[in-house]
Amino acid sequence: xxxxxxxxxxxxxxxxxxxxxxxxxxxxxxxxxxxxxxxxxxxxxxxxxxxxxxxxxxxxxxxxxxxxxxxxxxxxxxxxxxxxxxxxxxxxxxxxxxxxxxxxxxxxxxxxxxxxxxxxxxxxxxxxxxxxxxxxxxxxxxxxxxxxxxxxxxxxxxxxxxxxxxxxxxxxxxxxxxxxxxxxxxxxxxxxxxxxxxxxxxxxxxxxxxxxxxxxxxxxxxxxxxxxxxxxxxxxxxxxxx
Amino acid sequence: xxxxxxxxxxxxxxxxxxxxxxxxxxxxxxxxxxxxxxxxxxxxxxxxxxxxxxxxxxxxxxxxxxxxxxxxxxxxxxxxxxxxxxxxxxxxxxxxxxxxxxxxxxxxxxxxxxxxxxxxxxxxxxxxxxxxxxxxxxxxxxxxxxxxxxxxxxxxxxxxxxxxxxxxxxxxxxxxxxxxxxxxxxxxxxxxxxxxxxxxxxxxxxxxxxxxxxxxxxxxxxxxxxxxxxxxxxxxxxxxxx
Numbered sequence: 001x002x003x004x005x006x007x008x009x010x011x012x013x014x015x016x017x018x019x020x021x022x023x024x025x026x027x028x029x030x031x032x033x034x035x036x037x038x039x040x041x042x043x044x045x046x047x048x049x050x051x052x053x054x055x056x057x058x059x060x061x062x063x064x065x066x067x068x069x070x071x072x073x074x075x076x077x078x079x080x081x082x083x084x085x086x087x088x089x090x091x092x093x094x095x096x097x098x099x100x101x102x103x104x105x106x107x108x109x110x111x112x113x114x115x116x117x118x119x120x121x122x123x124x125x126x127x128x129x130x131x132x133x134x135x136x137x138x139x140x141x142x143x144x145x146x147x148x149x150x151x152x153x154x155x156x157x158x159x160x161x162x163x164x165x166x167x168x169x170x171x172x173x174x175x176x177x178x179x180x181x182x183x184x185x186x187x188x189x190x191x192x193x194x195x196x197x198x199x200x201x202x203x204x205x206x207x208x209x210x211x212x213x214x215x216x217x218x219x220x221x222x223x224x225x226x227x228x229x230x231x232x233x234x235x236x237x238x239x240x241x242x
Numbered sequence: 243x244x245x246x247x248x249x250x251x252x253x254x255x256x257x258x259x260x261x262x263x264x265x266x267x268x269x270x271x272x273x274x275x276x277x278x279x280x281x282x283x284x285x286x287x288x289x290x291x292x293x294x295x296x297x298x299x300x301x302x303x304x305x306x307x308x309x310x311x312x313x314x315x316x317x318x319x320x321x322x323x324x325x326x327x328x329x330x331x332x333x334x335x336x337x338x339x340x341x342x343x344x345x346x347x348x349x350x351x352x353x354x355x356x357x358x359x360x361x362x363x364x365x366x367x368x369x370x371x372x373x374x375x376x377x378x379x380x381x382x383x384x385x386x387x388x389x390x391x392x393x394x395x396x397x398x399x400x401x402x403x404x405x406x407x408x409x410x411x412x413x414x415x416x417x418x419x420x421x422x423x424x425x426x427x428x429x430x431x432x433x434x435x436x437x438x439x440x441x442x443x444x445x446x447x448x449x450x451x452x453x454x455x456x457x458x459x460x461x462x463x464x465x466x467x468x469x470x471x472x473x474x475x476x477x478x479x480x481x482x483x484x
Contacts, residue, residue: 003247003448087482094482102399111433152435156398156483157344158406159476160416160436162443174402191353193394194402195447201404202444205437205463206245221447234401240329240336241398241483 003220007206007213008038014214016048021136024215030137033223034145037203038215040166041109041120043129043149049121051077065093074110077119081106097122100233101166103153123149126167127228134169146170146223150200150215156241163204165196165229172225173197173232194232195221245462249448249455250280256456258290263378266457272379275465276387279445280457282349282408283362285371285391291363293319307335316352319361323348339364342475343408345395365391368409369470376411388412388465392442392457398483405446407438407471414467415439415474436474437463 010027014020020043024036044050058072062079066072070091079085082095086102095106099122107122123129130147137145149167154160165173173196203216252269256262262285266278286292300314304321308314312333321327324337328344337348341364349364365371372389379387391409396402407415415438445458 001249001448003444005245005247005444007243089482092482152433155436157476157481158436158439158474159480160434160439160474162404162436162439164400191394192402193446194397194400194404197400197402197404198443198447201440202245202247202447204435205440205444206243232400232402234399238401239399240331240334 001220001222003202003218005202005206006217006219008036008215008217009213011042011212011214014042014045016046016050018042018046019136020046021133021140024133024137024217025140028217030141030143030145030217031219032144033219033221034143035148035171035199035218035221035223036133036137036145036215037148037150037200037218038133039163039207040107040122040126040149040151042214043123043126043133043167044120047123047129049123051119051121053077053117053119066091074105074108074119077121078105078108081108081121099126099166100230101153103151107151107166122151122166127169127230128167130167130169130229144170148196148200148203149229150203152204162197163200163207164194165200165232168196168227168229168231170226171196171223172227173229174227175224196227196229196232243462243464245444245460247444247448248459248461250278250457250459251455253284253454253456256284256287258288258292260284260288261378262288263375263382266375266379266459267382270459272383272385272387272459273461274386275461275463276385277390277413277441277460277463277465278375278379278387278457279390279392279442279460280375281405281449282364282368282391282393283351284456285365285368285375285409286362289365289371291365293361293363295319295359295361308333316347316350316361319363320347320350323350323363341368341408342472343395345393349393349408364393364408369411369472370409372409372411372471386412390438390442390445391471392445394446404439405442405449406436407442407474410438410469410471410473412468413438413465414469415471416469417466438469438471438474 056073058076062076084096087094152161175193177191298315300318304318326338329336394403419433
């Protein structure tokens with residue numbers, strides 16, 4: 001079984017209301033079982049999840065956190081997207097989003113924003129975004145595919161970002177091997193593989209941050225189950241680093 | 243540019259001294275620019291980095307950590323592979339290895355071990371392992387490829403493991419986009435992408451923990467630079483979670 005990762009190229013600029021599924025099918029011929037990975041930036045733009053810096057009035061807390069280096073309006077946008085702040089160093093804020101994701105700036109980002117002076121937020125409900133795009137793809141093509149909405153997250157202890165799944169539809173994001181046995185018969189007691197994150201990372205390899213490729217089609221995987229990107233959030237009771 | 247991920251299938255059981263490069267070329271036709279990803283388990287087995295539980299005398303510290311649930315000999319093996327313990331809960335130990343990696347059990351693992359009662363350790367120097375396999379592949383085929391030695395690591399805040407690079411030869415594990423500009427001209431100030439980790443995760447998608455596929459060949463990437471998997475270790479001064 002060989003897996004292929006094909007970039008979604010030739011996308012025009014995405015605006016509020018853009019039908020992303022239509023753009024996908026215009027540039028790509030889908031097959032049953034494909035995984036369509038879309039960077040959250042285009043999903044957020046299509047959903048109007050963009051704010052203008054000059055329309056944000058920073059709170060006192062945001063001004064304090066921003067100090068003299070940072071942009072207090074940017075920090076204010078981050079605070080509004082956060083349910084909890086984990087770490088602050090200079091303008092870098094590590095926060096937990098309403099979805100439970102822990103990431104830099106609560107997913108608020110100025111790069112690849114539609115214009116200077118704007119910020120792109122995470123979708124309000126990225127699973128719902130993925131489900132809607134999946135349904136629309138089925139409507140347009142008759143194909144049953146999975147959809148992943150991805151974002152670039154940093155990790156403790158390791159340099160660099162990897163793309164992970166923040167929204168999932170049509171596949172189980174965790175492959176649960178607990179109770180199965182390895183080739184030598186040894187029981188794999190505690191192995192769950194975050195396949196949705198690995199698929200998102202694989203898609204990033206053909207996307208590139210500076211080019212205009214907002215996603216990829218991953219073909220050749222066996223899709224099993226259903227689930228939500230929230231399955232990827234470690235429950236606080238199991239989390240050793242919360 | 244489409245990227246393909248082909249599983250390395252048909253490997254026999256690996257023993258100390260097994261020539262892994264020879265097994266790769268026996269089952270696969272390589273091209274210049276391919277990335278050969280090998281699970282550390284086979285690399286460690288080929289290098290004899292396997293210990294027998296019944297030859298380990300646990301220390302008092304290992305007995306304390308193991309409590310009544312855990313195997314003190316297993317914990318002792320973990321302690322010997324660790325330079326620092328970060329968290330302990332029940333038999334789960336999160337530790338820093340001599341290479342600087344932070345992971346469960348310092349990379350010590352009983353699954354996919356050559357026989358019951360043995361543990362597989364990480365290679366002593368996984369970069370050197372990758373370099374040696376790369377050189378041998380060049381010798382056997384004349385091809386210039388990259389080699390990644392991978393392992394499955396958990397992450398704080400997210401469920402499930404993803405495969406990451408613990409050894410690298412022939413490519414820069416971090417793609418540095420700092421100073422480059424996005425499609426709208428916005429400067430990407432702080433973006434480094436951990437491409438080696440994304441490649442390792444992509445390879446895992448065709449490997450499967452319970453089947454006998456110990457690696458994959460990833461084709462279609464543009465390989466740039468040189469580097470070490472230690473480049474992926476966050477320097478303590480930049481680490482907000484150490």
